[in-house]
Amino acid sequence: MADSIALAILWTLATYGAAGFCFALAFVFRGIHCIDPAAEHAGLSFRIILLPGAAALWPILLRRWILAGAKP
Amino acid sequence: MSDQRSRVSMLSQAPFYVGYLPVPSPLAAFLFLIVPTVLAVLAFTAIAAARSQRDPGAAVWNDAHARQFRGLFVAHPYPMLLIQKDGEETPEIHLLVEMGKHAGRIGLAELNGKSVISSGWTLERDGRRMIELEPDAKALVADASPSAVPPLPPVVTTGRVTLHGEIVDSKCYLGAMKPGEGKTHKACATLCIRGGIPPVLVTRDDAGGRVYYLLVDPSGGPLDPAAWPFVGDPVELSGELELMGGMRLLKVSPRDISRR
Amino acid sequence: MSTGYVAVQWSRHKRVYDASIAIGIALYLGAFVGVSKVLWQGAHGISDEVILIRALGSCAIVLLHVILCIGPLARLEPRFLPILYNRRHLGVITFLVALAHAMLAIGYYHGFGVLSPVRSLLTSNPNIDSFRAFPFELLGLGALAIMFLMAATSHDFWLRNLSASTWKRLHMLVYVAYGLLVGHVALGALQTDRGWIGPALMFVGLCTVSGLHIAAGLQEYRKDRGNPTTTPDAEEVTWVDVGAPNEIPIDRARTVCAPGGERIAVFSTGGTISAVTNICAHQGGPIGEGKVIDGCITCPWHGWQYRPQDGCSPPPFKEKIATYQVRIVSGRVQVSAKALPPGTPTTPVRIPGDMP
Known part of the structure; x- marks a missing residue:
């Protein structure tokens, strides 16, 4: 693999991951209640184990969060 | 029909497992059989997989105690130390590398062709020795009172040869990593050579012994980076063979290397 | 099921299960390291790293084989179901073992150099052709990326919020991961140590996994094919023959295949017959292999429960599955081939001569 492609992949992944991690923090403590009311009273450990998944799948969850927020 | 009935009634009474309820005793008995069996299969597989590894060869990295060596420092094509032993006609040639996957950063310009004292750890295989320099300023210093400065051994050109073998990085192969060859080590060898560790072609002679060729560019400089993709693979290459003291130098161009 | 979420719903079974996995991994790593240290000593020693x-890499791939065998084994022999129950913990632990292998390998082979380890990983071997x-x-x-996605989404929260079908598709990627790992081993380790043991182990693993899957698939195929006689009635409803009422085990089900291919689980409990879909709302488990416990149909995979008469989970749970109309004609149970919307109440049919 060419070095320039490798660097581009690295930077893309790093940016995606960093954005995902920031989103995941906000999501597991706030947004999660909007898309799944059952998570309202869930404990800290439950929220922490969702972090990696939320950081990886953040575009899907962000869309859900926005859609859920639009509904009254 | 009675077969069918008994099968139906047997199924009605068959033990049924639910994770949050106690395990029915016939199922528990089955699990007491299965779980140890799986554990035994795991252990057996581990032993078989461990046995499938190959002997990495007798190579030693004496990284416990640093030693001092006096000799002539030659910076090109790769840093090396020529040590004259009493009664020997030609000097011993030791390649000099640094810690990690680096070489060629210490003392190149100012010490080239001078008598030096170097301090470091040795790596040895098949009677070849390499010195890994200590990371401080004492690693390579000018020798104020050299005892015996060896002359540069004459370079003898023997002609064009075609060889089969594997290009390895000399540091890992001489004992820094074991094994320091093969496909799984390919990336590491490439990184080492990129960092200045001298590349070496290892071939087998008719008796099965290993023969080492230090690889250089046709101009005599370090190996062309275009040859790096062939590192760690079985290759055929051809080039000009030169002998310098006890060391074989192969001048090779990337276009004369092919994967076998 | 789904009322409030917790990180892990610990039970004694899960603790014993996880402890067994830990013992298995310790045994594997211990045996591998021990044998390696005894066989190659002194100047011939293999580097500890x-x-x-x-050890970690081969352990992860062996565990992946175990994971892949559990599914078909439980289809072929229901006594393996307790091992299926907590399979996701095994999956997460396998990912962690694989991650340890990857981090150690990247640090060792790609570290200490003039490039950052990840950059070296991507560029040091350009021979993709x-x-x-x-x-x-x-x-x-x-493969590691797939295993990460699977481990990260293994909680039931993801199953509910990604939708069961998306989640199932995501987790079917385990077969892609397996394929990638076979390639990883074949083009890596097996090319370095060219003996017969490594390829033989991989071959046995590949045959075991594929053989069990083929056997389980054949069994399903035979079950479906062995089934139904169908009779359309005046209102164009197709009725599928299930058999005589006493051919359905008490508190258990007989599974039939509708002409469209969907499987229907027909249960006999308390002297009545009722029918629901064979697919559990949780992970698509085979409800027809379940049992009626405390008046509720209980899925054999994770114990999710539904009432036979309307396919609803008992309160406070809210899951629903499709139900089917049942009738008894000339001493034969028949089930309508048309699914009713999930949670639709039906009238369970009383078995003639069976006193309440």
Whole structure:
């Protein structure tokens, strides 16, 4: 693999991951209640184990969060 | 029909497992059989997989105690130390590398062709020795009172040869990593050579012994980076063979290397 | 099921299960390292890091084989179901073992150099156009990414919020990961240590996994094919023959296949017959292999429960599955081939001569 492609992949992944991690923090403590009311009273450990998944799948969850927020 | 009935009634009474309820005793008995069996299969597989590894060869990295060596420092094509032993006609040639996957950063310009004292750890295989320099300023210093400065051994050109073998990085192969060859080590060898560790072609002679060729560019400089993709693979290459003291130098161009 | 979420719903079974996995991994790593240290000593010793990298990598792929065998084994022999129950913990632990292998290998082979380890990983072997010299590390990296996604989404929260079908599709990627890992091993380790044991182990693993899957698939196929006689009635409803009422085990089900291919679980309990879909709302488990416990149909995979008469989970749970109309004609149970919307109440049919 060419070095320039490798660097581009690295930077893309790093940016995606960093954005995902920031989103995941906000999501597991706030947004999660909007898309799944059952998570309202869930404990800290439950929220922490969702972090990696939320950081990886953040575009899907962000869309859900926005859609859920639009509904009254 | 009675077969069918008994099968139906047997199924009605068959033990049924639910994770949050106690395990029915016939199922528990089955699990007491299965779980140890799986554990035994795991252990057996581990032993078989461990046995499938190959002997990495007798190579030693004496990284416990640093030693001092006096000799002539030659910076090109790769840093090396020529040590004259009493009664020997030609000097011993030791390649000099640094810690990690680096070489060629210490003392190149100012010490080239001078008598030096170097301090470091040795790596040895098949009677070849390499010195890994200590990371401080004492690693390579000018020798104020050299005892015996060896002359540069004459370079003898023997002609064009075609060889089969594997290009390895000399540091890992001489004992820094074991094994320091093969496909799984390919990336590491490439990184080492990129960092200045001298590349070496290892071939087998008719008796099965290993023969080492230090690889250089046709101009005599370090190996062309275009040859790096062939590192760690079985290759055929051809080039000009030169002998310098006890060391074989192969001048090779990337276009004369092919994967076998 | 779904009322409030917790990180892990611990039970004694899960503790014993996880402890068994820990013992298994310790046994594997211990045996591998021990044998390596005894066989190659002194100047011939293999580097400690290399032994660990190999032990962790081979351990992860062996565990993946175990994971892949559990599904078909439980289909072929229901007594394996307790091992299926907590399979996701095994999956997460397997990912962690694979991650340890990857981090150690990347640090050791790609660290200490003039490039950052990840950059070296992506650039040090450019031979993507060659089969034998292919950068096998990328295959392992792909498999690790899939295993990460699976481990990260293993909680039931993801099952509910990604939708069951998306979640199932995501987790079917385990077969892609397995394929990538076979390539990773074949183009990596097996090319380095060219003996017969490594390829033999991989071959046995591949045959076991594929053989069990084929056997389980054949069994399903035979079940479906052995089934139904259908009779359309005046209102164009197709009725599928299930058999005589006493051919359905008490508190258990007989599964039939509708002409459209969907499987229907017909249960006999308390002297009545009722029918629901064979697919559990949780992970698509085979409800027809379940049992009626405390008046509720209980899925054999994770114990999710539904009432026979309306396919609803008992309160406070809210899951629903499709139900089917049942009738008894000339001493034969028949089930309508048309599914009713999930949670639709039906009238269970009383078995003639069976007193309440």
